[in-house]
Amino acid sequence: MSGFRNKERRRRVSQHPAIELVGIDKSFGTVHANKNINLKVEKGTIHGIIGENGAGKSTLMSILYGFYQADGGEIRIDGKPLTIRDSQAAISAGIGMVHQHFMLVENFTVLENIMLGAEGGQLLAKGVSGARKELKRLETDYGLDVDPDAIIEDLPVGKQQRVEILKALYRSADILILDEPTGVLTPAEADHLFKVLKVLRDQGKTVILITHKLREIMAITDEVSVMRRGEMVATRKTAETTVEELAELMVGRRVLLRVEKGEAKPGKVLMSVKNLTVKDSRGVTMVDDVSFEVREGEIVGIAGVAGNGQSELLEALAGIRKPASGEILLDGKPIAGADPARLRALGLAHIPEDRHHMGLVLKFEEYENAVLGYHRDPRYGRGALLDLKAIRAEAAEKIEKYDIRPPNPRLKTANFSGGNQQKIVVAREIERDPKALIIGQPTRGVDIGAIEFIHRRIVEMRDAGKAILLVSVELDEIRSLSDRILVMFAGKVVGEKTAEAGEQTLGLMMAGIAA
Amino acid sequence: MDYFDILVSILGSTIRLSIPLLFTALAGLFSERAGIFDIGLEGKMLAAAFASACVAYLTGNPWLGLLGGIAVSIVFSLIHGFASITNRGNQIVSGVALNFVAAGLTIVLGQAWFSQGGRTPQLAGEARFSPITLPGVDLMRDVPVLGPLYVNVISGNNILTYLAFAAVPLSWWVLFRTRFGLRLRAVGENPGAVDTAGISVTWLRYRAVIVAGFLCGFAGAYLSIAQSAAFIKDMSAGKGYIALAALIFAKWKPVPVMFACLLFGFLDAFANFMQGKAVPGIGEVPVQIFQAMPYVLTCILLAGFIGIAHPPKAGGVPYTKER
Ligand SMILES: Nc1ncnc2c1ncn2[C@@H]1O[C@H](COP(=O)(O)OP(=O)(O)O)[C@@H](O)[C@H]1O
Ligand SMILES: [Mg+2]
Numbered sequence: 085m086s087g088f089r090n091k092e093r094r095r096r097v098s099q100h101p102a103i104e105l106v107g108i109d110k111s112f113g114t115v116h117a118n119k120n121i122n123l124k125v126e127k128g129t130i131h132g133i134i135g136e137n138g139a140g141k142s143t144l145m146s147i148l149y150g151f152y153q154a155d156g157g158e159i160r161i162d163g164k165p166l167t168i169r170d171s172q173a174a175i176s177a178g179i180g181m182v183h184q185h186f187m188l189v190e191n192f193t194v195l196e197n198i199m200l201g202a203e204g205g206q207l208l209a210k211g212v213s214g215a216r217k218e219l220k221r222l223e224t225d226y227g228l229d230v231d232p233d234a235i236i237e238d239l240p241v242g243k244q245q246r247v248e249i250l251k252a253l254y255r256s257a258d259i260l261i262l263d264e265p266t267g268v269l270t271p272a273e274a275d276h277l278f279k280v281l282k283v284l285r286d287q288g289k290t291v292i293l294i295t296h297k298l299r300e301i302m303a304i305t306d307e308v309s310v311m312r313r314g315e316m317v318a319t320r321k322t323a324e325t326t327v328e329e330l331a332e333l334m335v336g337r338r339v340l341l342r343v344e345k346g347e348a349k350p351g352k353v354l355m356s357v358k359n360l361t362v363k364d365s366r367g368v369t370m371v372d373d374v375s376f377e378v379r380e381g382e383i384v385g386i387a388g389v390a391g392n393g394q395s396e397l398l399e400a401l402a403g404i405r406k407p408a409s410g411e412i413l414l415d416g417k418p419i420a421g422a423d424p425a426r427l428r429a430l431g432l433a434h435i436p437e438d439r440h441h442m443g444l445v446l447k448f449e450e451y452e453n454a455v456l457g458y459h460r461d462p463r464y465g466r467g468a469l470l471d472l473k474a475i476r477a478e479a480a481e482k483i484e485k486y487d488i489r490p491p492n493p494r495l496k497t498a499n500f501s502g503g504n505q506q507k508i509v510v511a512r513e514i515e516r517d518p519k520a521l522i523i524g525q526p527t528r529g530v531d532i533g534a535i536e537f538i539h540r541r542i543v544e545m546r547d548a549g550k551a552i553l554l555v556s557v558e559l560d561e562i563r564s565l566s567d568r569i570l571v572m573f574a575g576k577v578v579g580e581k582t583a584e585a586g587e588q589t590l591g592l593m594m595a596g597i598a599a
Numbered sequence: 600m601d602y603f604d605i606l607v608s609i610l611g612s613t614i615r616l617s618i619p620l621l622f623t624a625l626a627g628l629f630s631e632r633a634g635i636f637d638i639g640l641e642g643k644m645l646a647a648a649f650a651s652a653c654v655a656y657l658t659g660n661p662w663l664g665l666l667g668g669i670a671v672s673i674v675f676s677l678i679h680g681f682a683s684i685t686n687r688g689n690q691i692v693s694g695v696a697l698n699f700v701a702a703g704l705t706i707v708l709g710q711a712w713f714s715q716g717g718r719t720p721q722l723a724g725e726a727r728f729s730p731i732t733l734p735g736v737d738l739m740r741d742v743p744v745l746g747p748l749y750v751n752v753i754s755g756n757n758i759l760t761y762l763a764f765a766a767v768p769l770s771w772w773v774l775f776r777t778r779f780g781l782r783l784r785a786v787g788e789n790p791g792a793v794d795t796a797g798i799s800v801t802w803l804r805y806r807a808v809i810v811a812g813f814l815c816g817f818a819g820a821y822l823s824i825a826q827s828a829a830f831i832k833d834m835s836a837g838k839g840y841i842a843l844a845a846l847i848f849a850k851w852k853p854v855p856v857m858f859a860c861l862l863f864g865f866l867d868a869f870a871n872f873m874q875g876k877a878v879p880g881i882g883e884v885p886v887q888i889f890q891a892m893p894y895v896l897t898c899i900l901l902a903g904f905i906g907i908a909h910p911p912k913a914g915g916v917p918y919t920k921e922r
Binding site: 112113149151152170171172173174175181183185187188189190191192196197199200201202203205206207208209251 | 776777778779780781782784785788789791792793794795796797798799912920921
């Protein structure tokens, strides 16, 4: 294999792979997150790791970074066996990691975050000027510019991620692990990130890229490993594989990557939003004078980078947040400021963006979540008492229809995987047969198999004449489902396109560059 | 007495009443900035007061008394740390438990050792920290306005008072200018960031609670061997809680902590002064009104009327990696 690498790229490549994992095993309680994992990552390559949500990717990499301790197995860096007891050991071994959920101190400056743990002396004053200089150098070398004195919480996520990368480079990492780095980026930011990663590789650094976006894997990696349910199922040269093969390896069966849907047949206007302005809890205007309409039988998608007002828009429409001004009409009736119970009664269903905070009570059993918010329905009981038998019977029906696994309405919701949790929410909202449906991030953290299923249900709802508003930060999802696309940037709808609009056009609009 | 004399006398007792608050609030500052809530400040102060009085009585040396207070207070901190850092227990429960232990143990041991109904024996003069006369007092005495302030408010306090005020800029410096301070503030906001930067969260938090214990030791010693000449049961009298209120009121910042403690000390001094006196037009005002003011002010603050108090983000949450 190393002969192949030498031929392909004229660079010093030592005998040993940069990283070798042998028989890594890890359990969290009863969850077997990593089962006897073997992995080799060659020096000076970009190595992709893909797998469905919960496959164990983050766990494996966190073990390599010393954040978790493996229950068994061996880690070899540069051919030498190494015990990585904590992150300090990983850092000394030249490993840096950008975690899926950033590990930044939000009220610190960029500089303070970068220096944390590598201060260069007991007194901060000593290290500061050196750190500034080094930061300047990294900035010019890699095009990673950030203001060292900016406070993290004031920075957009893209910049925060840069700080994470800079943290690793500042500690002179030779091996850089990135855990789902593009989820929070605009397409343009993602492109820039990939350029940086290529520069790093060409300097001889080793990059491990975790993602669930197959397109990214094909575009940038040299090799790719696939994980499924805690196991490492395959490693391929990127040039020798296809998206279809990778998808099948990930899920364990053939999957349809494209959504199949016919022409939309829009009817009358069902939901209309006029000059809506919404402020967040700090009083900052997040939705700024937004107007649009959604007709029966169409899916209107709202594209945008996370944090551009989509969440607040959804909350206002769902009755969770009171709009500052403007009108919302559902089937001609004004509903701005109505509470969620009334909206449900009027036929508006809501699949919230964040199932853990809004859609589900994780400590409840499945059947309890299956009626959450609809528990006043006379079908589920009279007066103060719930008719548990009826509720459980109905929950069992939905489990069957939506193939929720494991099929047990008495299981604690937290013990379902992300995809199945999402199905619980989707089943609850769709099965009420609403007139209009507002959907936030329908497939965030959901595995491909379940994505396919949820997408199909959404299209079926459209074909049944429902008005659907879809908000997602996944541009692919927006493009494949929506009949019309609105792009939000900085609280405003900056333009409307059809699904035919190219990714680049939409990307520029999402970045606020073009309209 | 004219009004100015009254003011000077109230300011003098403001200082005396603020010092235990100041040490304790700074103790809370270190602990809470590191993400460990410390409702046990009260108990630590009380235990330290008892230990200081005992050691000072036995040795006749106030400095050894102070050391004894610090040692006992740090032991309490370590127990709190063991419960809440090592065993990831509930920090409030652990703190409240320690308060009960301190309240009970001091009385039981005091009675067993000295048989004076929970008191410790009266200390002789040299076993206490006595007032220090600052240089220039004689010169300043006749200067109008500034003179009486210097002589009666600034001068004439014991050494612990001056240490308390010195501890304010020192705490600021440690928190904002040293590596330890940077890490400590970071661990109270996001322990994950500290952990992934290769720093031990556990050891860092232990060091923070040890500093808190150290400072509470001073507060306790001040009560029993500087301000008074013996330990009296329950002598902390809720000061630990007022210090916590001051900490919140000051939004977890060292210099505002000092001003909050002075304000609360002033309210206390004013309450004492008003005791039994009639306010023209209203009549006698119950002292409880003034005593409740620190809590009332803190509630008003927490309700958002005087800005918003953001506690350290990871405060009160044990650090675990398992979900
Ligand atoms: N800290 C943790 N505590 C308990 N369970 C965990 C923890 N981290 C991950 N898991 C479980 O381990 C499995 C693998 O998770 P993870 O490595 O995060 O997957 P991926 O990154 O591939 O989505 C999941 O079932 C998850 O619920
Ligand atoms: Mg992950």
